[in-house]
Every structure is written in structure tokens, then in C-alpha cells.
Amino acid sequence: xxxxxxxxxxxxxxxxxxxxxxxxxxxxxxxxxxxxxxxxxxxxxxxxxxxxxxxxxxxxxxxxxxxxxxxxxxxxxxxxxxxxxxxxxxxxxxxxxxxxxxxxxxxxxxxxxxxxxxxxxxxxxxxxxxxxxxxxxxxxxxxxxxxxxxxxxxxxxxxxxxxxxxxxxxxxxxxxxxxxxxxxxxxxxxxxxxxxxxxxxxxxxxxxxxxxxxxxxxxxxxxxxxxxxxxxxxxxxxxxxxxxxxxxxxxxxxxxxxxxxxxxxxxxxxxxxxxxxxxxxxxxxxxxxxxxxxxxxxxxxxxxxxxxxxxxxxxxxxxxxxxxxxxxxxxxxxxxxxxxxxxxxxxxxxxxxxxxxxxxxxxxxxx
Numbered sequence: 105x106x107x108x109x110x111x112x113x114x115x116x117x118x119x120x121x122x123x124x125x126x127x128x129x130x131x132x133x134x135x136x137x138x139x140x141x142x143x144x145x146x147x148x149x150x151x152x153x154x155x156x157x158x159x160x161x162x163x164x165x166x167x168x169x170x171x172x173x174x175x176x177x178x179x180x181x182x183x184x185x186x187x188x189x190x191x192x193x194x195x196x197x198x199x200x201x202x203x204x205x206x207x208x209x210x211x212x213x214x215x216x217x218x219x220x221x222x223x224x225x226x227x228x229x230x231x232x233x234x235x236x237x238x239x240x241x242x243x244x245x246x247x248x249x250x251x252x253x254x255x256x257x258x259x260x261x262x263x264x265x266x267x268x269x270x271x272x273x274x275x276x277x278x279x280x281x282x283x284x285x286x287x288x289x290x291x292x293x294x295x296x297x298x299x300x301x302x303x304x305x306x307x308x309x310x311x312x313x314x315x316x317x318x319x320x321x322x323x324x325x326x327x328x329x330x331x332x333x334x335x336x337x338x339x340x341x342x343x344x345x346x347x348x349x350x351x352x353x354x355x356x357x358x359x360x361x362x363x364x365x366x367x368x369x370x371x372x373x374x375x376x377x378x379x380x381x382x383x384x385x386x387x388x389x390x391x392x393x394x395x396x397x398x399x400x401x402x403x404x405x406x407x408x409x410x411x412x413x414x415x416x417x418x419x420x421x422x423x424x425x426x427x428x429x430x431x432x433x434x435x436x437x438x439x440x441x442x443x444x445x446x447x448x449x450x451x452x453x454x455x456x457x458x459x460x461x462x463x464x465x466x467x468x469x470x471x
Contacts, residue, residue, distance in 0.1 A: 143192035154232040161211025167200025179248020189457035208380030222396040223256040245269035267410040274427030302342040308389040313378035319349040328357040332449040360455040406436035
């Protein structure tokens with residue numbers, strides 16, 4: 105019974121459906137890229153047209169002899185810059201690094217049609233980048249929606265990876281996106297007392313991109329909130345995020361993001377826009393991801409490689425106990441699971457950067 109409740113709680117599809125539009129070309133305007141501050145070396149950024157014709161912008165630092173390459177995948181509202189602490193740490197130790205702007209973000213293509221954001225297609229895009237860099241196998245680490253793509257890489261291309269790391273959001277099993285969204289949130293409210301992913305509904309709606317532009321400071325406040333308990337009432341439930349923004353509510357933010365770092369992220373989105381990144385929510389509340397997951401080979405749904413899951417004990421919408429349950433029950437007979445829990449909110453790779461880096465290094469060195 106508990107497993108069924110878990111499945112219902114973490115399914116994020118359906119009722120407020122945004123139908124996939126007919127195929128449309130990507131946004132034509134090429135916007136200037138925000139210069140990347142240290143530890144990123146501007147000369148190491150590259151662009152590639154992947155096999156389906158979309159451009160990806162990514163950071164590629166070569167590995168020292170004998171060192172593996174680490175692939176870091178970000179979520180929302182994020183960019184390659186979210187991995188600055190990991191890039192600084194692992195780059196200095198000679199590890200290879202691949203850090204893309206994910207589809208819809210920054211210097212990467214921003215398709216208008218939802219079907220372009222199917223996880224199977226994005227997974228192939230990432231493998232195309234590995235091919236271009238002549239990397240046979242990498243170690244992937246994902247956060248937020250980046251964890252979903254790390255999971256799909258495990259499902260579709262397990263042979264291309266030594267191991268899989270998940271931060272805050274654990275292994276996104278195919279079953280998670282299999283039921284109507286409103287039904288799932290009803291179970292969430294009954295079980296938790298609030299709809300933990302209720303904000304998906306607002307982020308998937310037309311017009312939300314302009315709301316974010318009009319209420320930028322409130323938007324960044326709630327994502328980087330210091331007292332994460334407040335997210336239970338001010339962020340997660342249906343209608344809460346919309347009200348927070350439109351009332352121009354302000355809250356104290358955590359010190360894990362400096363004013364300069366926040367300014368970088370703000371300018372990044374001022375240049376590149378919000379419409380395309382919000383498609384990551386539209387494919388979940390609609391049919392695209394649910395249908396796409398039907399193509400996952402059944403034999404690859406269990407994880408047969410080493411896995412690291414670093415959970416955040418103070419994230420009240422992406423709940424660590426539930427992700428742990430999904431991850432541990434998805435381990436295959438040949439897989440090994442290493443877990444760590446951090447006294448952190450959602451942004452574990454920033455808020456607990458030193459602990460995360462130390463634990464990832466220990467795990468990687470032990471592979």
C-alpha cells in the first residue's frame with residue numbers, strides 16, 4: 105500500500121493538460137550569451153548541432169590522464185552556472201567536465217514545440233555531445249530535472265556511463281509520470297496535508313513567463329528561500345506560487361547564493377527568456393513525457409550500475425524520503441547504492457557544496 109501511495113504522490117502528469125502543439129521551429133532570435141565568471145574558462149565553451157539538428161551550448165574541460173569525465177545536468181530555474189562549485193572542485197583535481205545548458209536554456213536551442221522536450225530525445229542529444237567529445241563512458245550527476253535526464257540516460261544508454269548520481273531528486277522511475285496530475289495532487293494533500301507539486305500547474309500555464317518577468321525579485325526569493333518550511337504554504341500548493349508572485353511578496357533568502365550570483369542568474373534569464381524552460385513542466389502536465397516513457401526498454405528500468413543519491417532533508421516539495429524509496433526499490437541485482445543526506449533545501453549542490461563535493465569525490469574514487 106505504501107508503494108502505491110508513493111507512486112501516486114510522485115506522478116506528475118495529466119489533468120491540467122497542455123496539449124503538444126504541432127512541430128514548430130525553434131525561436132529564431134539568437135541572443136547574446138552572458139559571460140561566465142570563474143571558475144569557468146571562457147575558452148572551454150563549445151557549441152554543437154546534435155543529430156536532430158538542434159544546437160547545444162556546453163562547457164567542456166578535458167580530463168587529465170587516467171581521470172574520468174563528469175557530466176553535470178541542471179534543472180529549473182537553472183543553468184550551467186548552478187554547477188560552479190562542482191566545476192571549481194573537480195576541475196582543479198583533473199577530472200573531465202561536460203556541463204551543458206539544457207534544452208531551452210541559455211545558448212542551447214529553444215524549441216517551441218513540446219515534443220522536442222521528450223526525455224528520450226534529450227538523452228540522445230546528451231549522448232551526441234559525448235560522441236563529439238570522444239567520451240566512451242562518463243559519470244553523470246543530475247539535479248532537479250537534470251536528475252530525470254540522468255535517469256533516462258540510465259534507461260536508454262546504460263552502456264555509456266560508469267555510474268549515475270542524483271542530487272535532491274532521486275531516480276525518476278518511469279512509473280512516476282503515469283497518472284493524472286490532479287488525482288496525484290489529491291493524494292498528496294491527503295497524505296502530506298498539501299500538494300507538494302501543485303506549483304507545476306502554474307508553471308505550465310500560458311502567461312506565467314510574463315508573470316516571472318513582471319515579478320522577478322519575488323520569483324527568485326521563493327526559489328532561494330532561507331526558511332524552506334514556508335514553501336509548504338507559500339510555494340507548493342495549487343495557486344500559492346501565483347499569489348506569491350502577483351502580490352510581490354518578499355522573503356529572506358539563503359546565503360548560499362551571493363548577490364553577485366543572483367545577479368548573474370537574473371541577467372541570464374533576462375537575455376534568454378522563460379518560455380522555453382517552462383516547457384519542462386508543460387511536458388509533464390501534458391501527455392508528452394507520459395507517452396515518451398512507454399518506449400523505455402523494460403529490462404533497463406532497474407539500475408545495474410553504481411548509484412549515488414544525495415538527498416536534501418529540508419526540501420518540502422521534493423521530499424527526500426519518497427525519492428529514497430523510489431531509488432532503493434529501483435536498484436537491480438548488479439547495482440550498488442550510496443546515499444547521503446544533507447541539511448539543505450532544494451539547492452543541495454550550492455547550499456551543502458563542500459559536503460557534496462567531498463562525498464561525490466569519495467564515491468567516484470571508489471568506483
